[in-house]
Amino acid sequence: MFEAILLTVITASTPLVIAALGELVTERAGVLNLGVEGMMIMGAVCAFAATQMTGSPYIGILAGILGGGAFSLLFGFLTLTLVANQVATGLALTILGLGLSGQLGEAFVGQPGIKLQPIVFPLLSDIPFFGRVLFRQDLTFYLSMALVIGINWFLFKSRAGLKMRAIGDNHASAHALGINVIRTRYLAVMFGGACAGLAGAQLSLVYTPQWVENMSAGRGWIALALVVFASWRPWRVLAGGYLFGAVTIGQLHAQAFGIGIPSQFLSALPYAATIVVLIIISHNRRTTLINTPASLGKPFVPDR
Amino acid sequence: MKKLIIALAASAALLGGLSTGAQAQEKKKVCFIYVGSRTDGGWTQAHDVGRQQLDKALGSKVETPFLENVPEGPDAERAIERMARSGCDLVFTTSFGFMDATVKVAQKFPNVKFEHATGFKAAPNLATYNSRFYEGRYIQGQIAAKMSKKGLAGYIASFPIPEVVMGINAFELGAKSINPDFKLKVVWANTWFDPGKEADAAKALIDQGVDILTQHTDTTAPMQVAAERGILAFGQASDMIAAGPKTQLTAIVDTWGAYYIKRAQALLDGTWKSEQIWDGLKDGILTMAPYTNMPDDVKAMAEETEAKIKSGELHPFTGPINKQDGSPWLKAGEKADDGTLLGMNFYVEGVDDKLPK
Numbered sequence: 212m213f214e215a216i217l218l219t220v221i222t223a224s225t226p227l228v229i230a231a232l233g234e235l236v237t238e239r240a241g242v243l244n245l246g247v248e249g250m251m252i253m254g255a256v257c258a259f260a261a262t263q264m265t266g267s268p269y270i271g272i273l274a275g276i277l278g279g280g281a282f283s284l285l286f287g288f289l290t291l292t293l294v295a296n297q298v299a300t301g302l303a304l305t306i307l308g309l310g311l312s313g314q315l316g317e318a319f320v321g322q323p324g325i326k327l328q329p330i331v332f333p334l335l336s337d338i339p340f341f342g343r344v345l346f347r348q349d350l351t352f353y354l355s356m357a358l359v360i361g362i363n364w365f366l367f368k369s370r371a372g373l374k375m376r377a378i379g380d381n382h383a384s385a386h387a388l389g390i391n392v393i394r395t396r397y398l399a400v401m402f403g404g405a406c407a408g409l410a411g412a413q414l415s416l417v418y419t420p421q422w423v424e425n426m427s428a429g430r431g432w433i434a435l436a437l438v439v440f441a442s443w444r445p446w447r448v449l450a451g452g453y454l455f456g457a458v459t460i461g462q463l464h465a466q467a468f469g470i471g472i473p474s475q476f477l478s479a480l481p482y483a484a485t486i487v488v489l490i491i492i493s494h495n496r497r498t499t500l501i502n503t504p505a506s507l508g509k510p511f512v513p514d515r
Numbered sequence: 516m517k518k519l520i521i522a523l524a525a526s527a528a529l530l531g532g533l534s535t536g537a538q539a540q541e542k543k544k545v546c547f548i549y550v551g552s553r554t555d556g557g558w559t560q561a562h563d564v565g566r567q568q569l570d571k572a573l574g575s576k577v578e579t580p581f582l583e584n585v586p587e588g589p590d591a592e593r594a595i596e597r598m599a600r601s602g603c604d605l606v607f608t609t610s611f612g613f614m615d616a617t618v619k620v621a622q623k624f625p626n627v628k629f630e631h632a633t634g635f636k637a638a639p640n641l642a643t644y645n646s647r648f649y650e651g652r653y654i655q656g657q658i659a660a661k662m663s664k665k666g667l668a669g670y671i672a673s674f675p676i677p678e679v680v681m682g683i684n685a686f687e688l689g690a691k692s693i694n695p696d697f698k699l700k701v702v703w704a705n706t707w708f709d710p711g712k713e714a715d716a717a718k719a720l721i722d723q724g725v726d727i728l729t730q731h732t733d734t735t736a737p738m739q740v741a742a743e744r745g746i747l748a749f750g751q752a753s754d755m756i757a758a759g760p761k762t763q764l765t766a767i768v769d770t771w772g773a774y775y776i777k778r779a780q781a782l783l784d785g786t787w788k789s790e791q792i793w794d795g796l797k798d799g800i801l802t803m804a805p806y807t808n809m810p811d812d813v814k815a816m817a818e819e820t821e822a823k824i825k826s827g828e829l830h831p832f833t834g835p836i837n838k839q840d841g842s843p844w845l846k847a848g849e850k851a852d853d854g855t856l857l858g859m860n861f862y863v864e865g866v867d868d869k870l871p872k
Contacts, residue, residue, distance in 0.1 A: 215722040223715055313552060320554035321735075321757055326743075419710040419736040421758070424552035425584065426734075428709040459712075463719040466702045466868070467669070474675075474703035474871045 216464055217344055221352060222418055224456030226251070226410040228355045230434035231441070231448045232362055233406020238438055239366060240399035241379035241506035245301025246286055248431025249308020250404045254279035254411025256312040259422040260319055268327040268416045272350060272409065275416075279408015280401045282308060287400040291393050294510045305431065313424040324420030327351070351413040355449075358406070363445040375399065379504030382511045392511055407431065440489055442502040454488070455481050545569065545779050546603035547581035548595055550610035551708055557733035557752040558707070559583065561769035562609045562632075564753075568772030569779055577779050587612025592619055599624040605782050607775070608632065611676060617641060628787055630778065633678060635857055639789050644774060647795030648678070649685035649856070650824045651767035651803055652729075653831035654817050655749045656689025658764050658806075659727045660697050661813045662747055668727040669720030670701045671713060671737055675871040677859040679731050684863045685831045686729060689820075691865055700725055701868035710736035721746060727764075738762060747808060754804040765817065766804035774800055793853060797825040832856065837864040 230247055237244050244250075257278025262271030286304050289295040330353070332346040366372040375395055378385040382392050414430070415422055433455065441447035462477035493499050553563035563581070570579050580603070585594045591613050598606050599620055605628045608617045614634035621629045621641040629641040637643050659668045670686065672679050683701060690697035700723065702716045713732045717740040720728060728748040730737045735758035741748035742759040750756070750766025774794070781787040794800040803821060806814040823829035834845030839862035845851060862870050 212722065215718075219715060219718045219722070223711065313554075317554060321556050323739075323757055414711065419714045419734075419739060421710065421735060421739060423555055423710055423734055425708070426710045428706075428711060430711070460715055460719065463702055463704075463716050464723070467700050467719045467723045469700070469867055469869070473869075474705060478703070478705040 214340060214343060216460060220453065220456045220460045221344070221348065223460055224452045225352055225355050226413045226418065226430055227434050227437060227455060228449055228452035229351065229358060229413065230407045230410035230431060231437035231452060232355075232358045232445060233403040233410075234434060234438050235441070235443055235445060235448055236362060236366075236375075236406075237399045237403030238507055239379045239443060239504055240375050240396050241382055241504050241509065241511075242290065242396050242400055242403075243297045243301065243508035244283070244286055244290075244304070244400060244403055245298060245435065246283070246304025246308065246431075247403075247407050247434050248427055248429065249305035250279045250282050250407035251308075251411040251414070251431045251434075252312045252425070252427045253282045253308045254408025255415040255426060256316040256319075256411075256422060257408065258412030259324060259415040260316065262325050262416060263319055263322060266325065268325050269350070271325075271416050272327070272412050275408045275412025276405045277408070279411060280405035283400050283404020283407070284397075286404070287397050290510075291396050291400070294512055297508050297510070309425060316422045316424065319422045320424075322422070324415065324422065326420040327416040349417050351409065351417055354409065359445050359449045366445070376504070379506055382506045382509070386511075386513055392513065396511075407434075410434070436485065440485055440492075442492060442499060443504065444502065451485070451488070455485060458484050543577050543604045543779070543782055544602055545577045545579050545775075545782070546598045546601075546606045547579065548585050548591070548598060548606065548608045548610075548613060549581060549583040550585060550587060550612065551583070551733060553581070553583050555708065555733055556735050556755065556758075558769070559609070559733070561752050562607075562771055565769075565771030565775045569775040572776045573779055573783070576783055585613075592616035595620045596623070599627045603627060605630065605779065605787070611678065628782065628789075635791075637789055637791055642778075642789045642791065644778075644792040644794075646769060646771075646801045647793060648767055648769075648801060649681050649831055650796045651801055652682045652685040653689035653824070654803060654820050655729055655765065655767070656686040656691075656697075657693050657820055658809060658813060658817050659686070659729070659749075660690040660693035661816065662764065662809060663697075663727045665724060665726050666694055666696055667698050667700065667725050668729060669717070669723075669725035670699055671716045671720070671728070671730040671732055672701055672703050673707050673732050674705060675703065677857055680862070680870065681856055681859045682731055683866060683868075684859065687863055687865045688831055688836065697865060698867050699865065701866065703871060704732055706732065708733045710734045713737050714740050717741060718744075735759075750804060756804065756807065761808060763804070764808055765806050768802045768804050770799060770802050793857075795824070796821060797827070838862070839864055839866055839870075 254275035258271040258275030261274030262268045289300045290297045327349045329347050329349045336342040336346040374390050386392050437451045440451045458481040549559045551559035566579050607630050609632045611633045617631045618636050621638050631643050633645045634643050687699045704712050704716045714736040717737040721744050726746045728741045730751050735755045738748050738755045738758040742762040750763050752769050754766050756763045806817050830850045832851035834849040835847045836845040838844045
């Protein structure tokens, strides 16, 4: 029973973790992209369409990544090259993504999807409990874990990551030091878009292998909240994503089990839990400030 | 020069006015407001199929513009008002949550006619129409009791409104008419539309041992999960057989087309009246998808029940029925009246859930 619940939690949490990790990198570079929902749904539609046309969900995954990444370029061009307001552009990107994906996906509505099958590690997958949970998952789960480790290493152990954090904290100083602010931010925005696209691909190929309009149903916004919740730390994104997923699935099981707690309360529980944790971690103002990229959301125009 | 321009403008306005006047006489505008996407595979798609049938039948006399993805809430009023202002003669608002918004806009535009689906607030220019979905759910309950090996079904519910509670009760009553010990587990997703969450709810119910699944949410995600886990399920609002060719037993299919054509015709004839319509299987506003993936005797039973409901011989809410706590509700032979059904806020005996208040 516990294993079954955990497997459902993993499927529900993986897209949140992946999208939040991408946005974390974008924000660490000092760019606030509120268009996660739009990039995610674009990834979902591209992944589903490519899978239906080629019959291979792996090409679908690739299409999702490319779709999300390409869509984020629009945001990058508007906010980095044309220095448009990041908040407004991000919101516009979400609205555009939701509409455009509906248009693109119209031909694919109602088609039974092809599910991305798990990759089974021989021997390891035979370990009781852990084998089933950790070594019999689909590619997106392994990628999410690799992303946590990889991004953590990149941000805090690599030179390029240090430069990127410098840009996020003070783009004027970083520019003065000769770091190419705009180019790095473009890459960070595209990485965020690619991750959101991958998260979308997980939705339309793993979570619910089908395409319906608006199928992301607000998960992009939850991913955005997770980044703040995690105070821009990759491991905390993982913990936050799984906490949210666990409470969401747990409340459904509690209902099915017949625990007499009002379902509206249970439905609000994941959000309430997130707020409580946020209050606890924001209690220490200094650590919050240390982790927050100081240039977040501020426009940058190189003076020469 | 100035005079000339004014004269030109005036004549242009006159011409324009004349031509739009002539057009308005030719074609009436019958408008639709959808809560979801018209390709959602469920509730909204069923309404859009009805709109297309109307277009086909009366296309030379009516136009049928629509607005989709209109959220329930403050934004709905703006969307409905926009439709009314754009020259619609008749506006169908197709979700329960549009009720208060429709009432407000109907007051502001007394010359525009409105019809609100599944609501209960009417006005001289505001009619309501609804379908007796519970008739189909009763049949589903009977099939579930025949097909379930464990005598336990799972029900994915959306919001605790009377419409949904009525459906749960009808399902349980149908099941109990076959197997008096039949139990029903209910999970409230608190959403009409979220494929992921609906799938999660389906997984939770299956993990807790149900072997039949039914849903009162809008997407085919639960059907897909049921297919993957190898259990049986019922479709909702549209025929969902494509999502589970070996899974779907039947589906309640909303067939609004005939009703939309009838009402648009009444508008053209000038005989439109505000009515509160609640039609069922016999009127064809609701049909059952083909009975599939079941043995012939179960199919025969379902068809017989359907015929009995159509002929009026069988009313799903006929006593003796006890409430969930065992207290009597209907005496033997007594039928529930429409008012009680439309305001239903209690479970019948056998539902294994605590009703959210």
